[in-house]
Amino acid sequence: MPKPWMLQESTYEEQQQAALKRYEARSGERKKTAMRMQASNPVEAASPDRIAVREAAIDPRDGLGLERVIGNDDLFPVSYLEGGLQASKSVCRIEVRDHIGRVIGYGTGFLVSPCLLLTNNHVLPHEDAALYSVAQLNYELDLNFKQRQMKSFNFVPKRLFLTDPELDFTLVAVDEEASDGTPLNDFGYLELYSEPGKILEGEYVSIIQHPQGAPKMVAIRENRVIDMLEHFIHYSTDTQAGSSGSPVFNDQWMVAALHHAGVPDPNDSSVFIANEGVRISSILQKIEQKRAELNAEQRQLVDQMVNHLDISGQPAETFEELALEWYEHSTGYDPDFLGANYKIPHPALRSDMEEDIAPLIDGGRVLNYTHFSVVMRKSRQLAFYTAVNIDGSQLRDIGRNDRWLFDPRMDRKYQCGPPVYEHPDIDRGHLVRRRDPVWGERAAEANEDTFHFTNAAPQHKKLNQQIWLGLEDYILRNTDEHNLKVSVFTGPVLREDDIEYRGVRIPAEFWKVAVMVKTDGKLSATAYLLSQKSFIDDLEFAFGEYKTYQVPILQIEELTGLGFGELKQHDPLHGQRAVVQWVVNGPGDIVL
Template sequence: MGQFERFKEARRAAQQAALGRWIERTEQREQNKQQVAAAGIGAADSPQRNARFQLREATLAQARELRAIGRLPIGIERKIGPTLDIVSFPENETARKAGRPVARVVLLGGDGTQAEGIATAFLASPQLLMTNHHVFPSRSAAHGTGANFLFERSERGIETGVTFEIDPDAFYVADEALDVALVAVKPRSVDGHSLSEYGSITLIEATSKILIGQPVNIIQHPEGGPKQYAVAHNRLVDILAAGFLHYETDTLEGSSGSPAFSKSWELVALHHASIPEYRDGRVVAVDGGFWEEGMPDDKVHWIANEGTRISAIVKFLAGLQLDNLAQQEMLGDLLKTTTDPVDDLLSLQGATAAPPPNVIASDSFTRLGVSTMAPNQFTFSGPVNIHVYAASQAAPVSSVQQVATDAQKLIAVEAPIRFDRDYQNREGYDPTFLDADNPDLQVPAPNVVSERLDEILTDRKGKPLVLKYHHFELAMNERRRLQMWSAANVDYAPERKHKGDRKSFGSDKWVPDPRIPAAAQIFDSEFYKPAGNIDRGHIVRREDNAWGDDETEIEFANSDTFHWTNCTPQHEAFNQSNPARNDAAYRGMKGLWGDFENYVQKGLGDEDTKACILAGPVLDKRDPSADFGAGAIQYPLNFWKVVVVAPQIDGMRVLRAYGFLLSQADVVERFGIEVFQPGRFRQHQVSLQRLTELTGVSFDDALHAADPLKGSGERIDIVDGSEIRGVRRKLRNGKESLGRANATPQEWPRQQDGSKLVASKTAKAAAPK
């Protein structure tokens, strides 16, 4: 079987898989169509997707105004690309620019032979070409092929274009499930043209670039022929959580590896399969009869297309860790461009990229409270405070000038934090950290109770997988795609801390852990970015972990906390020990997640600077969920933490283990995660036994013995760190106390309303009881 025949067979297999998904989604797809028909574009999408989509559209419109007056930073302008060229009737010129990086994949022949086209591909970076896995299922399959650019019709006829040899030895990665392949292309063609002349199509990870019911434009080389544009009768009809889009078309069969764009010419999918009409278990032909094996594909009655979502592809690529350093750098260069340029634009205005809490427009869709059409003027209120005007009307000069002034302040993009590339030699958590010579002061890492072991990500031998990092380690709950527990060694000694400020490490950047599947981790575009005003909350705090004997150790320890495995959704007033530094609205508030160990550490005394911190989210099967286009994701309402120290008491060092349970349930219930505003958090000191009952995480007997609340069913409500039972603190008379552990109930502090801070069995539960 020749290469062309193998490609045709592989394409047919991809089409069969796509047909299966199409049939499975029939009921949901028809529901989507009915909603769009009844209430308009956006009716079949969530309020979150609608809000984020409108924010992106309005911000991109303002970007066009900035470019018109020469005030748009060049880096952002290049990243947005053809999207900036939208005018009243943009199809021809804008489509031409969008299509320039699109190439015909050809089989290279010898001298005197004409190259045979087999598929479509496009440049996703200046060096790398993207197409389908079924086009290049292996590195060897890409040998002897080329990328033929500008093979298209013109006034002179069909232009032969320029062909560059594909170079899979320089770079090749692929994924069969997503049907994507990425290969290198040689930088110069045979006749001396430079690959850089053709530009590239940016892979932007944002999930809200298109709404159900809007058109999907496809630039393709159908059947290996000249470039063609499908820009009509091709609406999006379904978004699949598995990472695919379904869109209708009655134009041409889509060509494998084609880029699929939104109406604004933003890349939304990699086209990979056409879906035939299916009747009575057989494929329907264009003449109304049935297609038979051996008939050409153009005799099939194609009714829809399936494409792989760009957000799913970016997630896959971000999860790769390549052995070849040069190839990893090429991949890294591509991934640097995948962040949403709308976020860059909003940062110029001091705004957040989260969906606005209110979108006030002239035409409102009552179900969502936001406009589903394109009004002339938007006003985003709440934490986002920008006024955006459509390009079709003149914007007030003051508005454009103000943003232009902000744009002038933009400096070169700061280099991101640097990660240790060697994942084999991370030492992980040290249970002897408090005192290596004293076995009584050992702090073993947690375990998981047998009833919940089936939720845990395992290694090849079926045992719970423990991921080691610098100074900490953790286990993942595979079902929830979140951390189950973490164990960290912390040293507060000033001489072991970073000498510069946080920014001197570089700009924060969250990354996947390449040792585990990407599907086992929650990525930015799936939840954190579209969810709204929530933090990408560290379970192992960055400031706790950033210590070491030299700057390199400190730097890598700091960076390791920015793996998605260490991230959970947390409200900023809950996550940060001093949230008012970033938002004056939180003035006077203390983020208790960070405040507990701060207070416990103060009780250690100057002679001791070490602590072991065990922590994680409470992953309850009753947790709420949200779907921002990548499938429903449950998010935790409660978090737990155990701070273990070894203070000097009566001349001896003894273990103390303080268990805490924190809940943001009240705030989520009242405001929702899209308008996550500061509110009252419930915080409690609880026994380790109670934490195990709530979390499924078990602790060593030595830690139970060191728990001031051992054997107690109490849940001590606390206001701040000073109310932690069992913490040593200095009294006014110079003596020391272990806090409420030695106090009588009459001496316990009171809340502002005068009621005592005691555990109440009848208290309204924001945290699990």
């Protein structure tokens, strides 16, 4: 079996010997720790600061969370297993290849942002190693012990490559699409928290790994932390060759360390007496020290993966506002975008809905951004609708930012902010898709503008990641291939009986109207309806099917109270009764 560190085998052996030295140097401290642990529990033995962080990582609704930490209870809710399954999606096998494509070893890695992966330095020691190697996600067995369909993603070290031999980590950018077109965001990512204290001496950890390059496996909780060092932790978890680069989890499936080496028995190098992981807090601190070496885009990529905890037990993020000057040249949606003969105005609101439009501080009612506009509904803190212009001839490829912003032009009480999105199954779903307005000279500003809370709506993570069964990709691909211009309106269906969570009623359905001039000069206006009702029957968010439908524009008008005027005359479904007409399972089902 080729070793995962074959490119740097001597470096890995050095890591083992360094781990052994740290282990031997702490033998006296471990004895004291063992005696202290016999007389107390992990919480009592820890410092107040570490206790505060550890408690902050436990959801306040988990009544037995602290009992498990101190060893008084081993009962878990069934959702613990679901949490592990969710965490496992972001863990991959790294197939290490040389410059002519030969496989020379395997390692493990895991996604830590929408486009970044963390592994060991001795797995990917330099940019060339990353350039030739691949990240293989979904390499695992199903319930019938049959291999699932593996998805291979290339690394993009030119975009970002940070490595450190001392802490034995490599952070590298990953291509956002697999070789077969599967989006990387289908697999989510593991959030990293900067505070030390996410795991305590005496606690149990779990590791999701690809031992010896095998399909994904887990060493679950039969593994105790036996020592805490400044930058490393020692634990008794079973791991094998190929597990280098695996995430080490606490009971909340929060990454506490990066597994990197075994501690060899000084009398028999083939036997390991412990394992060693690099603390995530130390890795993030080192990355911060390297931040000055990065360009602006790379700093944004790094910033979006770092999270923080506060003593209330909830993830604490800092949400910024841009200066008002940022918006001075934002003209928003252009009704004349499709040409002088095809004026497409904003939708009209039903008269009884006018008073529910959220006002801007200057008295206006439309939030204009770069190439798109938003009109907010104050009673729901969500958009009545969004309107965007897409120019397929000028599309630009700009990386994600994921820095979510409040809009200073509107009172925050009208903007659905962080609390509702702290639920692990709820995503900030873009209404105006991030890529749609990113064209022309102001593409970078448009990209940033899409990350306003005014452009978000609570969506179940599975719905958001599936992205409307490829509908938006289909529309954007057509504009790109034919250099067409498209105007798109999108919004939630806001019903009075929508389920409420943390003061926000979560929409069960979303709609979209796409307007374009076809190559024959005729206008085409098509409407779509997507439902996540089966996801949100209760706040447990049981998984179920959802469907996308092509419907008459008239049906969207009746559901939303919006008026699209003469667009109905250009709808291929116009004149049909206003009920669901076509189930859209793929682009071929769309009637233009």
